[in-house]
Amino acid sequence: MRLFRRLSSIVPRQRTISSVESNAAEFRRRAIFALCFIFFCFSLLAVRFVWLQVIRHNQYSSQAENNRSVTIPSQPSRGLILDRNGIILARNYWAYSLEITPSKTEEKLSTLIERLSRVIPISATDQKRFKRLLAESKRFDPIPIRLDLTESEMAMFLVNKWQFPGVELASREFRQYPFGSLGAHLLGYMGRISEADEKRIEQDGLEEQYRGAYNIGKVGIERTYENDLRGTVGKSLLEVTAGGRPIRYLASAPSVPGKNLTLSIDVNLQKVAEHAFGGNNGALIAIDPATGEILAFVSKPTYDPNLFLNGIDYETWNSLNTSPRKPLLNRAMRGIYPIGSTYKPFMALAGLESGVITPSTTINDQGVYELGGHKFRDASKVHKGILNLRRSITVSSDVYYYKLAHDLGAEKIHDFMEPWGFGQLTGIDLLGEQKGVLPNAEWKMKQFHKPWLAGDTISLGIGQGYNAFTLLQLSHAVATLANRGVSLQPHLVKAIFDPATQKTQPVTSSYRKVMPASRKNIEFIIDAMTTVTREGTAAGAFRGAPYVAAGKTGTAQVVGIAQGQKYNAAALAKAHRDHGLFISFAPAASPRIAMAVLVENGGWGAGSAAPIARTVLDYWLLGRNSLGLPPPAYLQKPAGPASSSKEAQQ
The missing domain is CATH 1.20.5 (Single alpha-helices involved in coiled-coils or other helix-helix interfaces)
Structure with a gap:
């Protein structure tokens, strides 16, 4: 137990x-x-x-910083544009505008604008511009409803500002073109940044440079040199409260102004040239053949670039865009035309260089050239008789050049003209240059899927047929001829001044090409062209000129005339009449200026285009003009007017 x-x-x-x-x-x-x-x-x-x-340190650090700070961009002053003598062609000015930020308003915009108009005058044009800009802008962007307020208008608004939440006064820099429509096609204009502009800015990685910006260069020099003119945006870093009220500046980086551009254009020569056209449509380009600098760049009719600066209204835009005269078209480098008999000096040089003709080659001009049963007639309907090469240029024989074109053939013509710049881009410092057409068999097959015919070649000799060039190409070729076969890139900007470094960078032609032509043959062609202004087709326009000018008239057909019919300008609508052309340079022995002139539907070149060229040459070489303008700067040198005038005539 x-x-x-x-x-x-x-x-x-x-x-x-x-x-x-x-x-x-x-x-x-x-x-x-x-x-x-x-x-x-x-x-x-x-x-x-x-x-x-x-x-994620950088991201959240930045977010935290943004909760207490805000970066305010400071747009730089845009660079100035000046002519070769320092005359301002595009400048800036500061003015106050009245702006509405839609996100800060509680009432309907139409009601707000109606109440606002009782305090500050707001026109129908202002309202239309506002509606268009509203459609293009974001809700948080301030949109101008009135520009250029006077002091009394500013005072009136400030007294009543409490009644208009979301409406603010803003001081902004505005672009201005003091000469209005003068040289508009070369200067271009600025306009509101569009969606297409935003995409291009994003692609170029320039978003920061355009923060707070409203306008951008659209065309012309303003567009081509946008990166130089724009400058560098500044920044101010502010500390703010939770409600967004600024407390103090934390840091700042000042903006850097844009670069100033000095153009090769002479504003007074531009005035003389544009005035010489009167009411005619057309174009003119004048070049210094020794440098490639463009002295005058005319496209008529023109327009006022100031209209675009703050948003052009619909009616004005529609009238410009739909006008049959096409004032927005840059005829000088975007218009493509047959150049008529102004092609003949180059055809003659091609014949000499190829050995197809010599200066003594003679034909009997009976007013018609026949090939394969087809008759190619002289436009003047005049039998010019026995002609050698020099005389063919003097009297502008079509028949001589019909035969020369046939003997050369399309391929030789093409290969000779290509280095002279016909049908090629010149490389001018403006965006949008057109290439034109320098035809041959390969081109025709690609374009029309048809073989080249012998008859296609004949009209090439007189600058017609498939030939289609820009006036810029023609003036470039003329300047090359005047420079004895040395080709320089045509350019509009002469120098660029950087305010940050206080240095000026000269701009010269980016290429120098020597044409494959002998000096002897070039001198022969130039001498023959001087007979045009002394005893030939342009003798009337140059009667009494104290200088020796080389020239060539041209008339280009716009619409075809049936075989057997006669050309009757009076029976045609003006838009179907022939174009008038003229090429020239002077003094012929040592040219200071070379040019090409086109008068759309002006008829015979000797009557429409040559007088314009004479007016331009008289001003540039002698200082003569009907506008009361001072002579060109180089004629005002201390050497005195007598010696300068003598120098110009040589």
Whole structure:
């Protein structure tokens, strides 16, 4: 019994020990699990800490900084554009405008504008411009409703400002073209940044440079030299409260003004040239053949670029865009035309260089050239008789050049004219230059899927047929001829001044090419062209000129005339009448100026285009003009007017 009791007392004690050990093991498991869970949680926190403080540090640091600071862009002053004598062609001015931010207004915009117009005059044009800009802008962008406020208008608004939440006065820099429509096609204009502009800015990675900007160069010099004219945007870093109220400036970087451009254009020569066209449509480009600098760049009719600066209204835009006279078309480098008989001096040079003709090559011009039963007639309907090469240029014989074209063939004509720039881009420092057409058999097959015919070649000799060139190409070729076969890139910008460095960078032609033509043959052609202005087709326009000018008239057919019919300008609509052309350079021995003139539908070039050229030459070489303008700067040198006049005539 006693043994049994002892055994029975030992068993519960063992059970108790086993239970304690089991509980301890369970505790240990739970403690380990808890520690692992805590370690896991701290690991998550550590990973999150590394993610926030290391990997994404820059992003969240920037966001935190933005919560207490804001960057305000400061747009730079745009560079000036000046003519070769320092006369300002495009400038800036500061003015106050009244602007509405749609996101800050609670009432309808129409109601707000109506109430605002009772305080500040707002015209129908202002409202139309506002609606158009509203459609193009974001809700948070301020949009001008009135521009160029007077002091009294500003004072009136400030007194009543509390009535117009979301309406603010803003001081802005505006572009201005003081000469209005003068030289508009070369200067171009600025306009509101469009979606297409935004895409281009984004592609170029220039978003920061256009923060806070509203306008951008659209065409002409303003567009081509946008990166130079724009300048570098400045920045101001402000500390702000949670409500957005500025407390203090933290840092700032001033804006850098844009570069000033000095053009090769002479503004007074440009005035004389544009005035000489009167009411005619056309174009003129005058070049200094020794440098490639463009002295005058005319496209008529023209337009006022100031209309575009703050958003042109629909009616004005529609009238410009739909006008049959096409004032927005840059005829000087985008219009493509047959160039008529102004092609003949180059054809004559091609004949001499190829050996197909010599200066003594003679034909009997009976007013018609016949090929394969088809008669190609002289436009003048005059039998010019026995002609050598010089005389063919003097009297502008079509028949001589019909035969020359046939003897040369289309391929030789093409290969000779190509280096002279016909049908090629000149590389002028303006965007949008057209290439034109210098035809041959390969071109025709690609264009029309038809073979070249012998009859296609004949009209090429007189600058007609498939020939289609820009006036820029023609003036470039004339300048190359005047420069005795040395071709220089035509350019409009003469120098670039950087206000940041206070240095001026001259701009010269980027290429210099020597034409594959002998000096002897070039001099012969130039001498023959001087007979045009002394005794030939342009003698009337140059009668009494105290200088010797080389020239060539041209008349280009616009619509075809059926065989056997006569051309009758009076019976045709003006848009179907012939174009008048003239090329010239002077003084012939040492040219200071070379040019090409086109008068659309002006008829005979001697009557329409040559007088314009004479007017331009008289001003540039002698200082003569009917506008009361001073003579060109180089004629005002201390050497005196007598010696200068003598120098110009040589």
